[in-house]
Amino acid sequence: MLAESGKIDRRELTRALLADRGGMLVIAGLGAPAWDITAVGDGPQNLPLWGGMGAAAMIGLGLALAQPERRVLVLTGDGEMLMGIGSLATIAHQAPKNLAIVVQDNEHYGETGMQETATRHGTDLVTMAEGAGIKRTMRVTRADEVPPLVQAVRGADGPFFAVVKVDEKSKPLVLPPREGAILQARMREHLLGPEAHLA
Amino acid sequence: MSHSTAETTRDASADWPEAIYALLKKYSIRQVALVPDAGHSRLIKRCLADNELHVVSLTTEEEGIALMQGAWLGGQRSVLLMQSSGVGNCINMLSLSTIHRCPMPMLVTMRGDFGEFNPAQIPMGQATQPVLEAVGTLVQRADRPEDVAPCVEATLKFAFNTFRPTATLIGQRVLGAKTFGKDD
Numbered sequence: 001m002l003a004e005s006g007k008i009d010r011r012e013l014t015r016a017l018l019a020d021r022g023g024m025l026v027i028a029g030l031g032a033p034a035w036d037i038t039a040v041g042d043g044p045q046n047l048p049l050w051g052g053m054g055a056a057a058m059i060g061l062g063l064a065l066a067q068p069e070r071r072v073l074v075l076t077g078d079g080e081m082l083m084g085i086g087s088l089a090t091i092a093h094q095a096p097k098n099l100a101i102v103v104q105d106n107e108h109y110g111e112t113g114m115q116e117t118a119t120r121h122g123t124d125l126v127t128m129a130e131g132a133g134i135k136r137t138m139r140v141t142r143a144d145e146v147p148p149l150v151q152a153v154r155g156a157d158g159p160f161f162a163v164v165k166v167d168e169k170s171k172p173l174v175l176p177p178r179e180g181a182i183l184q185a186r187m188r189e190h191l192l193g194p195e196a197h198l199a
Numbered sequence: 200m201s202h203s204t205a206e207t208t209r210d211a212s213a214d215w216p217e218a219i220y221a222l223l224k225k226y227s228i229r230q231v232a233l234v235p236d237a238g239h240s241r242l243i244k245r246c247l248a249d250n251e252l253h254v255v256s257l258t259t260e261e262e263g264i265a266l267m268q269g270a271w272l273g274g275q276r277s278v279l280l281m282q283s284s285g286v287g288n289c290i291n292m293l294s295l296s297t298i299h300r301c302p303m304p305m306l307v308t309m310r311g312d313f314g315e316f317n318p319a320q321i322p323m324g325q326a327t328q329p330v331l332e333a334v335g336t337l338v339q340r341a342d343r344p345e346d347v348a349p350c351v352e353a354t355l356k357f358a359f360n361t362f363r364p365t366a367t368l369i370g371q372r373v374l375g376a377k378t379f380g381k382d383d
């Protein structure tokens with residue numbers, strides 16, 4: 001679970017979050033989180049994003065409202081979450097029980113060359129989420145905090161928001177399909193059956 | 200008339216908000232994302248009173264684009280209500296519609312348009328249609344009250360039948376221009 005730095009390894013974290021996931025749907029923010037969920041296992045319950053920086057949490061909200069019986073996990077980066085930070089207020093207001101957001105906070109914009117983000121300099125995303133009105137939150141820095149995190153993500157009393165401080169090193173690229181129409185259609189078919197394509 | 204704002208302007212043909220609401224129901228819309236605009240206030244009230252609709256009040260309009268993507272992934276239809284200045288907040292996010300082929304109908308009340316008083320509304324108001332079209336949106340313009348319902352229906356049909364971003368721009372000739380009491 002830990003990288004050489006002693007910090008949590010983002011891919012091992014992703015593996016733990018998605019192991020025995022049941023019906024849980026996952027939206028992954030662009031860049032490393034999208035590669036992480038793909039490395040752990042690509043399939044119709046995943047929507048890895050190729051763009052739309054700042055959109056991940058709100059896509060999760062629209063999906064969670066449309067599919068109240070399903071768990072929805074948004075897994076994203078600190079940079080992506082900062083760009084869509086207002087959505088935490090929107091999500092707190094809607095308060096979907098089935099939505100969890102986990103930020104893999106490496107305190108950098110990894111994808112674009114490791115420039116530092118505001119979380120490197122004192123910005124605390126958990127405090128921001130709490131200020132936005134999200135009541136169930138968690139800060140994770142140690143390996144023994146991961147199992148309770150996994151449990152909280154699967155709990156039914158969301159919205160839930162967590163920040164996991166992860167090792168900043170980039171992992172090998174594992175790319176999902178690049179055709180967005182396929183990524184969307186496969187999740188719709190998974191949820192709605194063949195009817196999805198006749199809607 | 201000089202002290203009325205857009206939301207209090209009424210005349211015999213001003214029941215277009217009711218017509219839009221009826222179309223939202225006809226096309227099975229389930230999520231309504233919005234940043235309030237005075238021009239949409241009657242429609243917003245109507246939507247809030249409907250328990251079958253998730254009305255999602257946004258902090259910025261681009262959140263609504265992302266919400267529509269999530270709703271469609273989960274099998275629900277949605278629309279985004281906003282004023283023209285909010286269109287500027289959505290442009291990069293509209294790539295979600297293009298890359299996934301996700302229906303994204305937008306109903307836009309115009310500012311910076313016919314008879315505008317506020318200089319701050321002009322730049323985005325004048326750019327609204329070209330900018331939407333530059334990212335592949337099919338745009339309808341309603342400049343008379345009787346045009347609103349047919350344009351909105353075309354916008355919903357284009358979105359859900361052909362899987363793309365679509366918009367109706369409701370002009371200030373329909374809404375009445377906000378004049379802050381300065382009519383001349």
Ligand SMILES: Cc1ncc(C[n+]2csc(CCOP(=O)(O)OP(=O)(O)O)c2C)c(N)n1
Nearest residue numbers: 031032053077078079080108109110111112
């Ligand atoms: C609107 C927009 N601005 C900038 C970019 C460039 N960009 C792509 S990924 C990324 C950084 C993402 O950082 P983070 O979410 O922290 O992910 P990490 O790679 O660090 O895990 C940036 C700035 C973009 N794709 N879109």
Ligand SMILES: [Mg+2]
Nearest residue numbers: 077078079108
């Ligand atoms: Mg990062």
